[in-house]
Amino acid sequence: MALSPPITDLEQLKSHPAVGRLLEWNPAAVTGVKFDRDEMTIYVDRAHIREVCALLRDDAGFPFNFLCDITCVDWYPNEPRFEVIYHLLSIAKKERVRLKVKLSGASPVVESVTSVWAGANYFEREVFDLFGVRFTGHPYLRRLLMPEDWEGNPLRKDYPVEGYR
Amino acid sequence: MSHLTPTPVIDGVQDKTMILNMGPQHPSTHGVLRVILEIDGENVVRIMPDIGYLHTGIEKTCEAKFYQQVVTLTDRIDYLCPLTNNLCYVLAVEKLLDLEIPPKAEWMRVLLNELTRINSHLVWLGTHALDIGAMTVFLYCFREREDILRIFEMVSGQRMMTSYFRVGGLALEPPLGFFEKVRDFANRFPSKVDEYENLLTGNPIWGMRTKGVAKISAEDALALGASGPTLRGSGVDFDLRRDMPYSGYENFKFNVPLGKEGDVFDRYLCRVRELRESNDIVKQALDGMPEGAIKADAPKVVLPDREKMKTQMEALIYHFKIITEGFSVPAGEVYQAVESPRGEMGYYVVSDGTAKPYRVHMRAACLANLQTLPIMCEGRLIADVVAAIGSIDIVLGEIDR
Numbered sequence: 001m002a003l004s005p006p007i008t009d010l011e012q013l014k015s016h017p018a019v020g021r022l023l024e025w026n027p028a029a030v031t032g033v034k035f036d037r038d039e040m041t042i043y044v045d046r047a048h049i050r051e052v053c054a055l056l057r058d059d060a061g062f063p064f065n066f067l068c069d070i071t072c073v074d075w076y077p078n079e080p081r082f083e084v085i086y087h088l089l090s091i092a093k094k095e096r097v098r099l100k101v102k103l104s105g106a107s108p109v110v111e112s113v114t115s116v117w118a119g120a121n122y123f124e125r126e127v128f129d130l131f132g133v134r135f136t137g138h139p140y141l142r143r144l145l146m147p148e149d150w151e152g153n154p155l156r157k158d159y160p161v162e163g164y165r
Numbered sequence: 166m167s168h169l170t171p172t173p174v175i176d177g178v179q180d181k182t183m184i185l186n187m188g189p190q191h192p193s194t195h196g197v198l199r200v201i202l203e204i205d206g207e208n209v210v211r212i213m214p215d216i217g218y219l220h221t222g223i224e225k226t227c228e229a230k231f232y233q234q235v236v237t238l239t240d241r242i243d244y245l246c247p248l249t250n251n252l253c254y255v256l257a258v259e260k261l262l263d264l265e266i267p268p269k270a271e272w273m274r275v276l277l278n279e280l281t282r283i284n285s286h287l288v289w290l291g292t293h294a295l296d297i298g299a300m301t302v303f304l305y306c307f308r309e310r311e312d313i314l315r316i317f318e319m320v321s322g323q324r325m326m327t328s329y330f331r332v333g334g335l336a337l338e339p340p341l342g343f344f345e346k347v348r349d350f351a352n353r354f355p356s357k358v359d360e361y362e363n364l365l366t367g368n369p370i371w372g373m374r375t376k377g378v379a380k381i382s383a384e385d386a387l388a389l390g391a392s393g394p395t396l397r398g399s400g401v402d403f404d405l406r407r408d409m410p411y412s413g414y415e416n417f418k419f420n421v422p423l424g425k426e427g428d429v430f431d432r433y434l435c436r437v438r439e440l441r442e443s444n445d446i447v448k449q450a451l452d453g454m455p456e457g458a459i460k461a462d463a464p465k466v467v468l469p470d471r472e473k474m475k476t477q478m479e480a481l482i483y484h485f486k487i488i489t490e491g492f493s494v495p496a497g498e499v500y501q502a503v504e505s506p507r508g509e510m511g512y513y514v515v516s517d518g519t520a521k522p523y524r525v526h527m528r529a530a531c532l533a534n535l536q537t538l539p540i541m542c543e544g545r546l547i548a549d550v551v552a553a554i555g556s557i558d559i560v561l562g563e564i565d566r
Contacts, residue, residue, distance in 0.1 A: 037261070037497060068390070068502070068528055069511055071513060073515055073524045087500055087528070094408050096500065098500065118388045118389050119388060119533055119536055120390075122535070144217060145220040147217070161225055
């Protein structure tokens, strides 16, 4: 069975509730979309991520009220280097959406969503710990898994798998 | 949302409270969880879990392995439910590959997953009761757990680190006598759950230690990303198996037990009822087990049978290629979530088109569930902290990865 190619045309995906809602609110916040393997991805402008999350959470008709996960992918040596990924779930409508924010390698900074979901606390700390992405507005941005005095961010692609010895 | 209590900061000099360290080597923290308590006499003023003692860098290791090798790593994440981890990972890779899985393999996966859930809940029930002081239940639970581990050993050759699911199907045909053994267990098991319940559910001491203790509201649980019995204990009706079915769960009928109060007792009841529901699913899987292949028809991904490999040139070539160079997976990304005994376990797999995953991330249910601990414990007694930790059923291997 051949895979169908991903749909990246914004016009075709306007009917998706999250995309429609965001475009209605501020078209500049959405920088791209992708529908691949039955999964919806929305690329969000870095400046708007917290507002986008709050908007999707509080939407009356189609609330994405559950934050599953925040993680990051390092595309070193490409730029923009980091992608921070938010997986949202609508418990009422049983639907998932993935938000992505692209960050440059020189200053990987993005606004924290802990004020929207308190549960983002550990997820953001983990990303900070393992990738070195900073979350502004996080109440306690410190290493979560690695020791406090560890140098480097192990999940970055330029960090060797066997570590520095 | 003022629930974020990141650290027990000592504001100036306060003679009233003191800092107490609990763990990381403490029997009631179920592994190596360290909890920093700020206490005022017996009362907990603030609590901060400190994790990372079991961090082994599995996500980084995955990036250096072939797709089929990662299966064995997934066992080690949540060591109480290795088969659930296996399932979640292979489903994610199969989604990337767009593979069709034969029905027998899917039903076997459901069957073994529910046995895993029973296994995991038995360990939880035994240790949770032991923490609170009910010693007998622990011995009874491990008696039944032993039966399940023997079933796992029979089917996969391993008691705990099973690695029985492979991308594209199962590793081996289930052996002769396997289904009879599982049926025998499934017939016996409900009476054993009665035994546990006789010891605990109506027991006034158990009730005093658990009822009204470590409460969490549905709103708080949702905001903190709690899932599984921790969320359902607060009355949120959501189970991935029923609401977003995977691996053929839509063919099974079962109830999703719910709590009301969100206290330790409700979470206990949810899980104990889940034991019975899982046993029901096991029986349904045995009754309806389809015949047929256990591996997908995809020679470039699935290893050929031993017999074919030794008699057919083509099979030998594929075998050699898969072992030495792995199989390449089309570029893309998927997030696959399954209902693990602890909640939503999710695997986010990114492929760049090569034979090794570009990134594998595990969404650990426990990591989010652990964040509920401060709300549950603040203002309560130290003894309730032990009950609360047991009731969210943490596995540190999954939290730290």
